[in-house]
Amino acid sequence: MSQEILENNVASEPTPGEKHFPVFAVTDDIIALADDRISHYPESKLSAVLPLIHIVQHKHGFVSKEAITWIAEKLEIEPMKVVSVVTFYPGFRQSAPGKFHYRVCRTLSCAMAGSYELMDQICEITGIDRSKLSHHHPIVVSPCGVYSVEFAECLASCGTGPVCLVNDDFHENIKPENAQDLINQYKA
Amino acid sequence: MSDIKYLPGKEPHEREHRLIFKNIDREGWDPSIDCYMRDGGYDQLKKAINMEPADITGEVKKSGLRGRGGAGFPTGVKWGFIPPGNTKPVYLICNCDESEPGTFKDRYIVHQDPHQLIEGMVISAFAVGAHTAFIYMREEFPEAAIIMEKAIEDARAKGFVGKNILGSDFDLEIWVHRGAAAYICGEETGLIESLEGKRPYPRIKPPYFPAALGIYMAPTIVNNVESLCHVKHILEMGGEEYAKLGVDRNTGTRILCVSGDVKNPGYFEIQVGKMTMRELLYDVCGGPKEGKEFKAVIPGGSSSKILRCDETFKIGRGEDAKDLDFWDIQLDFDTLAACGSMAGSGGVIVLDDSRKMSWVLNNINHFYAHESCGQCTPCREGSTWMKKISDRIVEGKATPEDITTLEEVAYQIDGKTVCAFGEASSWPVEAIISKFRDELTADTDEKNERLSKEQLQREMFLGK
Ligand SMILES: Cc1cc2nc3c(=O)[nH]c(=O)nc-3n(C[C@H](O)[C@H](O)[C@H](O)COP(=O)(O)O)c2cc1C
Ligand code: SF4
Ligand code: FES
Numbered sequence: 001m002s003q004e005i006l007e008n009n010v011a012s013e014p015t016p017g018e019k020h021f022p023v024f025a026v027t028d029d030i031i032a033l034a035d036d037r038i039s040h041y042p043e044s045k046l047s048a049v050l051p052l053i054h055i056v057q058h059k060h061g062f063v064s065k066e067a068i069t070w071i072a073e074k075l076e077i078e079p080m081k082v083v084s085v086v087t088f089y090p091g092f093r094q095s096a097p098g099k100f101h102y103r104v105c106r107t108l109s110c111a112m113a114g115s116y117e118l119m120d121q122i123c124e125i126t127g128i129d130r131s132k133l134s135h136h137h138p139i140v141v142s143p144c145g146v147y148s149v150e151f152a153e154c155l156a157s158c159g160t161g162p163v164c165l166v167n168d169d170f171h172e173n174i175k176p177e178n179a180q181d182l183i184n185q186y187k188a
Numbered sequence: 189m190s191d192i193k194y195l196p197g198k199e200p201h202e203r204e205h206r207l208i209f210k211n212i213d214r215e216g217w218d219p220s221i222d223c224y225m226r227d228g229g230y231d232q233l234k235k236a237i238n239m240e241p242a243d244i245t246g247e248v249k250k251s252g253l254r255g256r257g258g259a260g261f262p263t264g265v266k267w268g269f270i271p272p273g274n275t276k277p278v279y280l281i282c283n284c285d286e287s288e289p290g291t292f293k294d295r296y297i298v299h300q301d302p303h304q305l306i307e308g309m310v311i312s313a314f315a316v317g318a319h320t321a322f323i324y325m326r327e328e329f330p331e332a333a334i335i336m337e338k339a340i341e342d343a344r345a346k347g348f349v350g351k352n353i354l355g356s357d358f359d360l361e362i363w364v365h366r367g368a369a370a371y372i373c374g375e376e377t378g379l380i381e382s383l384e385g386k387r388p389y390p391r392i393k394p395p396y397f398p399a400a401l402g403i404y405m406a407p408t409i410v411n412n413v414e415s416l417c418h419v420k421h422i423l424e425m426g427g428e429e430y431a432k433l434g435v436d437r438n439t440g441t442r443i444l445c446v447s448g449d450v451k452n453p454g455y456f457e458i459q460v461g462k463m464t465m466r467e468l469l470y471d472v473c474g475g476p477k478e479g480k481e482f483k484a485v486i487p488g489g490s491s492s493k494i495l496r497c498d499e500t501f502k503i504g505r506g507e508d509a510k511d512l513d514f515w516d517i518q519l520d521f522d523t524l525a526a527c528g529s530m531a532g533s534g535g536v537i538v539l540d541d542s543r544k545m546s547w548v549l550n551n552i553n554h555f556y557a558h559e560s561c562g563q564c565t566p567c568r569e570g571s572t573w574m575k576k577i578s579d580r581i582v583e584g585k586a587t588p589e590d591i592t593t594l595e596e597v598a599y600q601i602d603g604k605t606v607c608a609f610g611e612a613s614s615w616p617v618e619a620i621i622s623k624f625r626d627e628l629t630a631d632t633d634e635k636n637e638r639l640s641k642e643q644l645q646r647e648m649f650l651g652k
Contacts (some may be wrong), residue, residue: 040363043277043404047365047387054327054366081385088387090558091327091368103328107289108490108551109447109537135558153371153491153555154289155328158447158535159454168330 006079009087010065013095016145020099020188021061026070030055034074045075049085053092061096090138098141098148100186103165107154110161114176118162121179122149146188201456201472205433207294207421207441208414209457211301219335219343224303230348232423236311237356240298244315248419250427252439257283257374258489258533259384260521260607264418267316267409269399276406280318281383281398282309283326284332285367285374286412288489289555290535293443293455294413298325298332302339306362308416309350311423313360314419316409321362324379338363369561374404375607376410378561389563390607414443435461438520446473449480449540461520468519469538480540483624486515487524488532490552491612493619529619545624546631549617550578556613567610570601574617586632595621 032049033055041047053076056067060082062084072079086092104110104119123130123140126147132140133151157163160172166186174182198213200206211217211227221229236244249264252514263527270278277521282305286294286398297305305323313321325333343349351359365383371376377396378388380403394474395401402408418440422430431439438460451474458468469475482497501512503526517523521531539548562568577594580586598614598621605611622626 025562040361040365049385050366050368050382053368074363075385084387085385089368089370097344107555108548109290111551112448112539112543122272152328152369153558154287155290156286156292156295156326158290158292158537159445161447165328170331 003079006065006068006083009080009083010068011094012062012064013053015096015148016143017061017096017098017141017148018143021096022059024056024060024064024067024070030059038075046077046081049077049082050089053082053086057092058122062093064094064180065132093139095139096141097139097150099146099188100148100166101139102147102149102182103152103155104165105153105155105157105161106151107158109158111155111162113161115162115164115174118174118179119149119151121176122147122183125179125183144188147186149182203467203472204457205441205459205462206457208297208304208417208578209455212296212455213300217300218444219300219302219339221339221346224301225346229303230307230343230346232420233307233310233348234354235356236314236423241315241317244311244419244423247422247427248315251418251422251430253415253418253422253430254438254521255412255444256414256418256447256534257268258288258491260531262442263415266399266411269310269397270316270407271400274407277320278316278318279403279406279408280309280313280316280321281376281379281403281408281410282321282323282325282413282416283376283410284329285371285376285379286413286433287326287371288491288535289552290447290486290537291533292445292447293534295329296455297413297417298329298336302332302336303343303380304420305336305413306339306343308418308420309362310343310353310360311410312409312416312419314353314358315419318409319359319361321360322383322403323362323364324373324383325364325366326373327367332637333364333366336476341613343509351567370456370561371555372561372607372609377608378607379410380408387561389561390609392606401632406487412429413479434459435518435520438522442531444468444519444536445533446536446538448538449477449482449543450538451475451477453538458519459517461523463519464515465517465519466515468536473538476540480542482538482543483541483543483558484539484586486535486537486539486616487517487519488530489535490537490555491615492524492532493529493530493615494623495527495625499623503527544582544629544631545620546578546581549620549628550575550582552616553578553613556609556616560609560613564605564610566601567605567613570597571613573597574613579630581631582634584631585636587634587636587638588629588632589638590623590632591621591628 037051052071067110068082071082126142128142139150163172193215195213245267253263254260290544367373373382373388377391382388398408443457499514503512504528524531557571560571598617601610601614
């Protein structure tokens with residue numbers, strides 16, 4: 001029963017970014033990382049859901065059905081509990097982003113400083129069709145799979161906008177005309 | 189403090205009074221424990237561990253410290269809400285979700301001065317009797333999560349965290365817990381649900397006041413990063429001495445984050461209430477950009493009600509009532525509340541005369557429509573309606589009636605939801621309409637097509 005619900009609710013669509021990430025597999029390093037996180041919550045293993053999803057997503061780019069099943073087994077919970085978390089949080093993905101994922105802040109102060117224009121520039125340089133960005137498809141991957149973009153909400157650096165996260169690297173004061181520099185720093 | 193040097197171009201403004209940000213952008217400063225300890229770090233913890241926990245809470249009460257996360261609730265009073273005779277474990281949570289648009293202060297503490305936060309947390313945990321503490325860190329601070337975890341390890345190695353802290357019988361574990369890019373995780377009960385491994389649906393208060401029924405249904409104290417750092421300084425100065433900073437009922441220092449249309453945006457730690465809008469925007473932030481004039485200010489994060497720069501406010505009641513000009517507003521909790529807005533999270537967003545209010549409103553509406561957790565109907569549906577109506581206004585497709593509809597939707601959210609997000613999303617709309625109605629109406633046209641019921645439904649439920 002629960003496997004069926006899972007099949008019907010997990011929608012990991014293929015993207016060109018996939019080839020840049022290893023396919024999900026239960027490895028020793030992932031088990032060790034997970035066990036360490038679980039030990040932080042002696043009162044309830046369920047609390048380790050977000051940390052475990054982070055571990056998987058960091059390595060594999062997104063959270064696949066296989067990963068969800070593994071996390072659920074590891075925490076001895078129903079897979080749907082993991083699905084409900086993955087589908088709620090904008091920070092979790094069910095499809096692979098590009099190798100370099102650009103999150104441009106679109107909130108007020110950054111928008112006033114030119115973040116929408118920055119997004120346009122990044123898309124133009126990387127060949128991404130920004131019209132495909134929407135609430136239900138917040139991430140668009142470039143055809144080569146190296147780049148992807150997403151609008152982020154306020155990244156807590158409003159005084160130095162426009163700001164942008166590229167994977168885990170933070171960049172501030174990126175004027176739209178400097179988009180090329182920001183791309184050049186990340187090559188396949 | 190005179191021997192402290194700052195990085196070139198990063199010197200504090202002479203009107204600042206730095207406690208919390210003393211080490212931010214300091215020359216030669218690094219986030220290591222050695223650097224922190226060379227500067228007298230963890231001395232206050234050494235003092236605290238020999239005090240009675242109730243006396244620490246007493247000092248915090250005396251200090252008058254009000255929470256810096258948004259609501260401005262007195263910290264010591266909150267700590268006192270843990271039910272007497274409680275037998276469950278007590279938890280301390282540091283709210284490092286920093287996601288209120290316009291706010292950028294906790295970021296610098298966790299990146300540059302992590303041990304100040306740890307010291308503040310250990311003292312606070314000792315005061316409230318917590319043996320487990322979590323730092324709920326927004327996902328978009330990946331580097332800070334690594335810095336904080338390293339700092340906690342280093343503090344553990346020195347005996348400041350872990351078992352038998354400084355040889356006492358007090359134990360405390362601190363864990364960093366990362367969120368996943370959802371604004372609602374900043375709301376304390378949403379945060380708690382998230383920490384329990386669930387969707388961050390806020391809980392209804394009463395009965396779920398965290399200090400009584402928090403994480404795992406046990407007493408939980410949730411405080412902002414900046415608030416917890418203040419605890420260390422309160423102990424250092426003594427509550428009474430600390431309360432001499434700032435003004436009556438609005439004590440201490442706080443960090444204001446200024447962004448938008450000013451010459452020098454940035455963070456400024458000031459004595460609460462000891463500075464006016466004029467001083468902040470002109471003296472500290474250098475005035476408007478070349479050829480521009482100030483138009484309006486959002487004083488405490490995007491959720492706070494906007495103030496027009498040409499507004500005058502009626503302050504006080506009856507005989508004591510007086511007029512207050514926008515420029516003379518004292519930047520403290522009570523004055524901003526009296527002006528119909530709030531000091532909130534300290535995020536000051538400045539708009540000049542080149543900004544169209546319909547565009548500003550639309551940007552804000554997109555934020556709240558995206559971030560509503562969806563648990564209650566007025567907020568979930570209303571925030572999306574508000575976004576779609578303001579979309580029409582900026583696209584030039586709205587009729588004057590749309591403004592009325594927009595206003596009505598806002599008032600149907602406000603006060604009718606599980607959590608304060610309802611107010612956070614509707615206040616900006618209410619305030620911008622009431623203060624800039626003419627400007628918004630000018631962006632509409634009688635001749636625009638009024639959407640039929642079917643078209644409206646299509647827009648609302650099928651997307652555009
Ligand atoms: C929608 C919403 C978002 C919030 N976001 C934050 C936040 O990002 N950081 C924060 O410290 N408090 C935030 N708060 C306030 C918290 O609920 C809580 O009041 C605060 O963390 C308490 O700490 P303090 O007493 O030290 O201010 C938010 C509240 C609401 C209603
Ligand atoms: S007010 Fe909005 S954010 Fe808060 S619980 Fe209701 S739907 Fe969720
Ligand atoms: S608005 Fe972009 S960081 Fe806050």
